[in-house]
Amino acid sequence: MIKEECKALLDALSRVTACYRHMVLTIGGTSDSQNLREELKKTRQKAQELAVANRNKLTTVLKDKTVSKEDKAEFERLWVIFSTCLEILEIDMRRALELGHEFPLNVPKKHLIQTGMSGGTSGVAARAMSVQNMKYEAERNIDVVDLKDLENEINQVGEMMYEMEMKVNVPQWTVEAKQDPGAELKSTISVGASSIGMISVEENKSFCDISKVLAGIIFSAVLIIAIVLAVCVVKLS
Incomplete structure (x- = not known):
């Protein structure tokens, strides 16, 4: 039961992280907008909530001495996947911070990149948030105000990764994959x-x-x- 819960949480985190990366790549492009910045904020916060839930579940299980050897090996494999997702999330958050500074929305002289891509990202954000339609409530200057929050959240993710290494020591090279690369x-x-x-x-x-x-x-x-x-x-x- 716990194993299935961990897998479900990890699957959700992987999906949200992938959606976040997709949206980060549109910052500064022709699809960039006020709504995109709000979608980015909500998606990364959703990813962080799932990351905390994953960490708590896996940390508790991996510290349990009564877990069988086979189950422990499986949980260690999930832990490595989780750590990788968290690293990818941190990288994309840093990329979003850099692009956010480079491409503020309300600066007339700052032209967006003409990538040739068009269309909104509301569908991707809705899938990440598991909702049918996105609701937009952010203020007009979210592209500037949110950068400070994003910087703080990057530090929080970094601290989480450090604490994880201190609490549970699972070297990635010791975990065997279920199938060949x-x-x-x-x-x-x-x-x-x-x-x-x-x-x-x-x-x-x-x-x-x-x-x-x-x-x-x-x-x-x-x-x-x-x-x-x-x-x-x-x-x-």
């Missing part, structure tokens, strides 16, 4: 290769069938010619 990609390639192999076999088979038919026709023609010549020789003699 790139196993999913290899399986896809092998399936594709087998499909190509089947196609080539079928093509070879059909080619062989055509060759047999042609050989039969040629043999029959030669046989008929030989019979005609034999009849002619008999009549002439």
Whole structure:
């Protein structure tokens, strides 16, 4: 039960972190807007809430001495994935801070990057927040005011990562993966290769069938010619 809860929390954190990265990449572009800045704030705060919940669950389990060896190995694997998600979140928060300073919305002389991309990010934010429609309530100067909050939250995430290392020591190189690196990609390639192999076999088979038919026709023609010549020789003699 606890394992499933940890996996569900980790899955939610991964999804929200991915959505946050997608939105961070649009800062300063043609899709940038007041709504985007508010979406970024809500999404990163949601990610931090999930991170705290993940940390509390996994820390409690990994400190429990009664957990079996197999279960502990699985929780350590989840811990490594969680740590990676947290590192990615911190990197994207720092990127959002830098881009936020570079591209304030209410500065007329500061042109946005013409990336060629268009469209809003409300759908991505709604998926991250698990809501049907986003509600926007931020003030007009959120692009400036929120930068200070973002800087403080970056420090909080950094402190969380440091505390995690102090409380639970799980070196990443000691955790064994369930499958080899790139196993999913290899399986896809092998399936594709087998499909190509089947196609080539079928093509070879059909080619062989055509060759047999042609050989039969040629043999029959030669046989008929030989019979005609034999009849002619008999009549002439």
